[in-house]
Amino acid sequence: MPLEQLIEERMRHYGFNKSSLAARSGISRPTLRQIMSGKGTISSLGQVLSPLGCSWAWCPPTCTFPGAALAELRRCKRLTQAEVSGRLLLSRPVIxxxxxxxxxxxxxLLSYTRLLGMPVPIVPISSRRRLIPASNTPARDRVMTPPALARAICDHFAPHMHGLVLDPAKGEGAFYDHLPVHVARDWCEIRDGRDFLTWQGRADWIVTNPPWSRLAEFIVQAMRTADNIVFVAPLPNLTTKARLRSIKEAGFGIVELLQFETPREWPQSGFQLVAARIRRGHAGACQFTSLEISAPTSRLRAA
Structure with missing residues (x-):
């Protein structure tokens, strides 16, 4: 969706016309027209975010340093500032x-975000909140992983798996049922009386789609439990400064971010979803890979 179309939709949603939105944002009508045509300044676009109920597309609404979050996303895609500058024909000081x-x-900014896979640099905040279904409380959010996606993720990481693999949020068994045959398996599921956050065992690997509202707790417990972790989550939730610091201080590092399209069964949002592999002792680069649907078999494959 083009930026102008998104802004117009949000204006209709809140009952703004151009004059009232400009006044609410503290900018002039000519400045608003520039923004809607993809011109003007980044700071001017920033001024209309709150009135439109939007936030930057690559980080949570509460993000204090969106530029730093954008730089982190660039690094996850293994791009340097010089490479971005060269591809976009922009000077490095601009980046x-x-x-x-x-x-x-x-x-x-529009050129930069398109390079990173975001056609529009802003998204409605309401679309982010739907990542946890409204019918669930945050402590019990449950979004079941499609079996085909779970199988593809398990197949991708299977050559590295060994020993005991734990699915700490088994749900309906999408990941547990598709773990490779050469490993031992175990599971936790709070609905069935086995709460991972109080689990005292040890595992070699942990693989799951955790409850995203409790991602921080799950990561901490997982790092106590295993040396290798694969968690499905929105990329910004995994790469906040606090989360990256927590991972580093525990002696872990992010080995790979395996990106995939949001399943049709899930609420749609502006977040990039990933299966993140986190490993004890890793201090090297983070590899950015992807799963794609290949025709005609509609099987997911690593790219």
Missing amino acids: IGIEKRMRGELAS
């Missing part, structure tokens, strides 16, 4: 200005 201060021309 630095975006990443450090979210300053510069809006056209430059």
Whole structure:
């Protein structure tokens, strides 16, 4: 969806016309027209986010340093500032200005976010909140992983798995049922009386789609329990400064971020979803890979 179309939809949602939105945002109507046409400044676009109920597409609404979060996403895609500069024909100081201060021309930001896979740099906050279904409380959010996706993720990491593999949020068994045959298996599921957060055992690997509202707790417990972890989650939830610091301080590192499209069965949002492999003792680079649906068999494959 083009930026202009998104802004117009949000204006209709809140009952704004151009004059009232400009007044609420503290900008002029000509400035708003520039923004809607993809021109003007990044800071001007930032001023309309709150009135439109939107946030930057690559980080949570509460993110204090969106430029730093954008830089982290760039690094996850294994791109340097120089490479981004070369591909977009923008000077490196322009890239630095975006990443450090979210300053510069809006056209430059649009080019940058498109390079990172985001056609529009803002998303409605409401679409983010639907990542946890409204019918669930945050402590019990449950979004079942489609078996085909779980199988593809398990197949991708299977050559590395060994020993005992634990699925700490078994749910309906999507991951547990598709773990490779050469490993031993165990599971936890709070609905069945086995709460992973109080589990005292040890495992070699942990693989699951955890409850995202309790992701921080699950990561901490997983790092106490196993040396290798694969968690499905939105990329921004895994790469906050606090979460990366927690992972590093525990002696772990992110080995791979395996991205995939949001399943049709799940609420749609502006977040990139990944299966993140986290390993004890890893201090090297993070590999950014992807799962794609290949025709005509509609099987998921690693790319």
